[in-house]
Each structure stands twice: as structure tokens, then as C-alpha cells.
Amino acid sequence: MSQQGIYINATCIIRHHSVDRNGQPVYAHEVPQADLQDFLRGLYDRFSGQYPKFHKMDLLSKLGWAATEILLQDMPMDQYTPEDTGVILANASSSLDTDEKYFDTVQEIASPALFVYTLPNIVIGEISIRHKFKGENAFFVAERFDIPFVTGYAAQLLESGAVKAVVCGWVEQYHASHEAAFYLMETAPRGMALPYSAETAEKLYR
Amino acid sequence: MTKVYVAAENIVSPLGLTAPANFERLLAGESGIRRQPGGFYASAMPDELLRQPVLAAGLEGNTRFEQLLCLSISDALSRTKVPIGDSRTAFILSTTKGNIALLEQGKAGSADASMLLHATAARIAGIVGAAAKPIVVSNACISGLLAILIAQRLIRAGQYDHAVVCGADELTRFVLSGFQSFQAVSDEPCRPFDAARKGVTLGEGAATVVLTKDTTLLPEGESVLLGEGASSNDANHISGPSRTGAELASALTSAMRRSRLEPADIGFVSAHGTATLYNDEMEANAFHLSGLLQVPVNSLKGNYGHTLGAAGLIETVAGIYAMKHGVVLPTAGFESSGISHPLMVSSHLEKRPMQHFLKTTSGFGGCNAAMVFSKVTL
Numbered sequence: 125m126s127q128q129g130i131y132i133n134a135t136c137i138i139r140h141h142s143v144d145r146n147g148q149p150v151y152a153h154e155v156p157q158a159d160l161q162d163f164l165r166g167l168y169d170r171f172s173g174q175y176p177k178f179h180k181m182d183l184l185s186k187l188g189w190a191a192t193e194i195l196l197q198d199m200p201m202d203q204y205t206p207e208d209t210g211v212i213l214a215n216a217s218s219s220l221d222t223d224e225k226y227f228d229t230v231q232e233i234a235s236p237a238l239f240v241y242t243l244p245n246i247v248i249g250e251i252s253i254r255h256k257f258k259g260e261n262a263f264f265v266a267e268r269f270d271i272p273f274v275t276g277y278a279a280q281l282l283e284s285g286a287v288k289a290v291v292c293g294w295v296e297q298y299h300a301s302h303e304a305a306f307y308l309m310e311t312a313p314r315g316m317a318l319p320y321s322a323e324t325a326e327k328l329y330r
Numbered sequence: 331m332t333k334v335y336v337a338a339e340n341i342v343s344p345l346g347l348t349a350p351a352n353f354e355r356l357l358a359g360e361s362g363i364r365r366q367p368g369g370f371y372a373s374a375m376p377d378e379l380l381r382q383p384v385l386a387a388g389l390e391g392n393t394r395f396e397q398l399l400c401l402s403i404s405d406a407l408s409r410t411k412v413p414i415g416d417s418r419t420a421f422i423l424s425t426t427k428g429n430i431a432l433l434e435q436g437k438a439g440s441a442d443a444s445m446l447l448h449a450t451a452a453r454i455a456g457i458v459g460a461a462a463k464p465i466v467v468s469n470a471c472i473s474g475l476l477a478i479l480i481a482q483r484l485i486r487a488g489q490y491d492h493a494v495v496c497g498a499d500e501l502t503r504f505v506l507s508g509f510q511s512f513q514a515v516s517d518e519p520c521r522p523f524d525a526a527r528k529g530v531t532l533g534e535g536a537a538t539v540v541l542t543k544d545t546t547l548l549p550e551g552e553s554v555l556l557g558e559g560a561s562s563n564d565a566n567h568i569s570g571p572s573r574t575g576a577e578l579a580s581a582l583t584s585a586m587r588r589s590r591l592e593p594a595d596i597g598f599v600s601a602h603g604t605a606t607l608y609n610d611e612m613e614a615n616a617f618h619l620s621g622l623l624q625v626p627v628n629s630l631k632g633n634y635g636h637t638l639g640a641a642g643l644i645e646t647v648a649g650i651y652a653m654k655h656g657v658v659l660p661t662a663g664f665e666s667s668g669i670s671h672p673l674m675v676s677s678h679l680e681k682r683p684m685q686h687f688l689k690t691t692s693g694f695g696g697c698n699a700a701m702v703f704s705k706v707t708l
Contacts (some may be wrong), residue, residue: 216446227433230507239508240569245469249695251564258577261561261697263468265447280487
């Protein structure tokens with residue numbers, strides 16, 4: 125597959141209660157041992173603070189939502205029609221953390237508010253609602269972040285003209301463990317403007 | 331662009347353990363939906379249907395979810411020379427909940443089975459002898475159709491020459507309680523697109539399609555070619571469908587346009603048709619926007635219930651058989667239209683010569699997928 129005309133224009137990596145954007149640290153939680161809920165709330169306050177729907181999301185959706193929020197800081201997407209942007213994500217444990225929480229409620233009164241989050245692609249829905257992205261979707265589940273596969277699939281969507289921009293990457297959360305690694309890939313260069321290759325995507329993840 | 335064909339299919343459902351057996355039951359208008367212990371309706375796999383084949387395949391140590399999939403994959407593979415043990419054959423598994431039943435069986439920490447979808451996929455890959463690393467697609471109720479679309483794209487990208495695409499979901503208390511908490515479960519067998527529809531009926535099952543770009547591996551006679559497909563997101567609500575249907579329509583029109591087809595070329599639309607008020611109305615809007623009001627539409631949810639991650643695959647396989655036989659299957663449970671556009675909802679078995687059909691799916695998270703399937707003579 126030729127990779128001409130596909131660029132990685134921004135990245136956002138969230139791990140160990142800190143955030144790197146385009147390879148530069150942009151946030152570290154004051155309390156390194158903070159509860160994940162508190163850490164994600166800290167991200168919301170620092171990078172957004174104007175989106176009440178955030179508070180009803182499960183932790184996986186909050187993590188992916190926050191990663192996209194940070195990824196797209198100073199990267200306006202309004203030059204695209206809604207159908208031009210796709211969201212392609214992957215993780216290891218699907219929605220298992222929320223599955224467990226939901227199933228705890230089934231014994232008493234099953235919670236519809238939790239049930240809806242017992243699918244991993246709901247985070248794609250939340251990101252799509254926030255940014256009005258209506259293009260291609262896919263959620264993959266794999267033991268580890270297979271960067272050539274996920275970014276390669278995104279690159280193929282761009283190359284085939286199915287979309288003009290893709291938010292893609294890894295969004296994993298189970299109990300306190302969490303990691304997000306998001307890429308903005310586009311057919312036009314801006315921001316980091318790194319010509320796409322799987323090797324480049326892998327270097328940015330380390 | 332590389333052409334990708336269907337080399338073999340299977341359906342494992344309460345209506346049978348092979349695709350031909352299922353199709354015969356569908357032609358006869360039969361449904362797997364029964365009243366279950368506990369009073370709700372569902373299309374559940376009877377234990378006696380599974381017992382003998384599970385023993386014969388040596389699967390008694392596996393979970394029911396794994397049994398359904400392994401039986402489906404083995405039957406499909408027995409009908410083709412596409413080599414599962416070749417690393418050029420992708421192995422793609424579609425499911426929403428995998429082994430979630432372990433949670434309600436108190437076996438969450440079991441060493442023999444895992445609720446982690448990738449671990450389950452690896453286990454199944456080992457049993458069926460897949461050489462390629464499994465790819466798991468878990469994208470709500472569009473998973474099955476999306477998995478076929480992804481397989482086509484991976485073959486076109488040159489990453490694989492063939493693909494075994496399988497999907498399954500099991501009827502569980504976990505999922506039933508969730509749909510009940512939404513007040514979305516019908517208290518009678520579901521009635522897609524009907525004026526008196528009251529919600530979904532759940533089902534369980536598995537299905538497999540074996541895909542290849544190698545025409546020498548196809549069965550004699552007419553072949554089934556994958557047309558173009560697309561997915562989209564409503565960007566509206568995580569548990570309610572689009573108000574306008576414009577996003578499903580965008581996937582539908584993209585699939586038709588890039589397949590160079592007009593609505594008049596489509597033999598029928600195999601709809602998602604879950605029989606919830608909102609889903610069926612959204613689909614009616616989308617078909618209206620896509621110019622499909624003159625094309626027969628059916629839903630197989632009245633035969634299979636909603637089989638979640640298997641639905642796109644089961645209904646695609648049934649659609650392929652219907653297209654090959656030149657028939658439009660009826661919509662079990664449908665009597666009088668209850669949607670705001672005059673769709674041609676198929677209510678009885680109808681002969682119709684055709685070269686193409688459209689499959690659509692929609693799901694939680696606002697996702698939609700649509701794909702064209704065509705009949706060709708090589």
C-alpha cells in the first residue's frame with residue numbers, strides 16, 4: 125500500500141495519570157496516585173469544562189472523550205463535512221469494567237444508564253456526538269495495541285477516499301489501569317505533519 | 331480494485347446447524363422464537379440440537395458461545411478448499427459480548443475460559459486451526475456486517491488472500507436484563523415494521539462466511555461477489571437512533587453509488603428491523619432518503635430474534651441464499667405497516683429475479699453499516 129498523502133498531524137497519549145500531546149507533556153495530575161475518576165475529572169476541568177454529558181459517561185468513554193478533546197486542541201475540524209471523519213479504536217478488555225459494574229446492579233434493579241455502556245464502541249459514539257463525526261466506525265479488541273493494524277486500517281480508509289480524516293488509536297481501561305494513544309490522521313498536512321508510516325506511528329507511541 | 335467472493339457460508343441457529351437447513355426453514359416461514367422459562371420470548375438454541383454435534387466435535391469442554399462458533403466455522407470450512415491453516419487467510423470474529431455468560435455463572439476467574447474477547451478468539455482460532463492472528467470486531471449490532479466489510483478491505487489492501495469471518499452471541503441474562511431495563515423487550519414475538527410492534531425479541535446463534543479473491547476456490551455455478559459497503563455514525567445519541575435516518579442513508583447511498591447501482595437494481599433490502607418503535611422508523615426514513623421505497627424490504631428478526639454480533643452475518647447468509655434462489659423472504663410477524671413511509675415490507679414469500687441485494691445494520695453507539703451483495707457468473 126502506498127502511503128503518499130497521508131499524515132499523522134497530532135497525537136495524544138494518556139498513561140500513568142499524565143498526558144503528552146504531539147510528544148510534549150501537557151498535563152500531570154497533582155496526585156500521582158489519584159483515583160482514575162478524579163484524574164479524568166482533572167482532564168475535563170483543564171481541557172474542556174463545557175460538556176455536562178461527560179459526567180454521565182463510563183470511565184472508558186471519559187478516557188477516550190478526553191483523549192480526543194486534547195488531540196484536537198488547535199486542530200479545527202470544521203473544514204470537513206461530518207461524513208469526512210471516521211473514528212477507529214481498539215482495546216484489550218472491551219467494556220469489561222462497566223460490564224462488571226452493570227451486572228452488580230442486575231441483582232437489584234438493572235441500570236439502563238450503565239447497560240448502554242456495556243459495549244466498547246459507545247466511546248466512538250460519544251466522540252462522534254461531541255465532534256459531529258459521521259464517517260466510518262470500527263472497534264477492534266486485541267491483547268496489545270497493534271499499531272500497524274489499527275493505523276494501517278485508518279490509512280486504507282483515507283487512501284480509498286472513504287474519509288478525509290480519522291481519529292484512531294487505543295483506549296484501554298480496566299479498574300484503575302488506563303491507557304489512551306490517539307492519532308489524528310489526515311490526507312492534508314498540518315500540525316505535526318508527519319508522513320504516515322507504521323514505524324512513525326510506533327515511534328510516537330513509545 | 332480486488333474482487334472478493336463468498337466461497338462458503340454457515341448459520342447455526344435454532345432453525346438448524348447449516349445454511350441450507352436454515353434456508354429451508356425460512357422458506358417455510360418458520361421461527362425459532364418460543365416462550366422461555368421465565369415468560370419472555372426468545373429464539374434460544376435447544377440443548378438437544380447442540381448435544382450430539384458438540385460431542386462429535388469434542389467441544390464439551392468449551393463454553394456454549396465457543397461451541398456455537400466452532401460448529402459454525404467447521405461446517406463452513408467443510409464446504410470449501412479455502413485453507414484456514416494458511417497465514418494468508420484472515421480469521422475475523424464478530425461479537426458483542428463473547429463469554430459474558432461466565433459472569434452470571436460465577437465463573438469469571440475461570441482458567442478454562444475467558445471473558446476477554448481476544449483470549450476467546452485465540453482459543454477458537456486454536457480449535458479450528460486458524461494460522462493468522464485473530465481479529466476481533468466488537469461494534470454493537472453492526473459487528474457482523476462490519477466484519478465482512480473489514481475483511482474485504484484487508485484483502486483489497488493485500489494483507490490477506492482469504493478470510494474466515496465468523497460471529498456469535500449468546501442469549502444471556504446479562505443482555506436480556508439490559509434490554510428489559512430499557513423497556514425494549516416485546517411481550518410477544520417481535521413484529522418488525524408492524525403498527526403493533528412492541529420491541530425486540532432476543533436470539534442467539536452463530537454464522538460464518540468464508541471469503542476469497544481466488545476464483546478457482548469458488549463453488550461451481552453462480553458466484554456471490556461482495557459489492558461496496560460503508561459504515562457511518564449518527565452523532566446523535568448513544569442508545570437512540572438518528573431522528574432523520576440521514577446517516578444510515580449516507581451509508582446506503584455510498585454502498586449503491588460505489589457499486590454503480592441504482593435502487594431499481596436492488597432485489598431486496600435485508601433490513602435491521604429490530605421491531606423497536608425508533609429503529610424501524612429510522613430505517614424507514616433512511617430507505618425513503620435512499621430512494622428505496624419501490625424495493626422490497628424484509629427483516630429476519632421475527633425468525634431469529636436479535637442475535638446482536640451474529641445478526642449481520644446470519645442475515646447476510648440468509649440474504650445470499652434468497653438472492654441465489656430468486657426469492658424475497660417474508661418478514662415474520664409483520665401484518666400492517668406502522669412506519670411513516672410506505673415501504674414495500676415483504677409479508678409473504680415472493681419470487682423476484684435479481685442480481686443484487688442490500689444488507690443494513692444499525693446499533694447502539696449510533697453506528698450503521700450497509701453493503702451490497704451481488705450474484706455473478708464467472
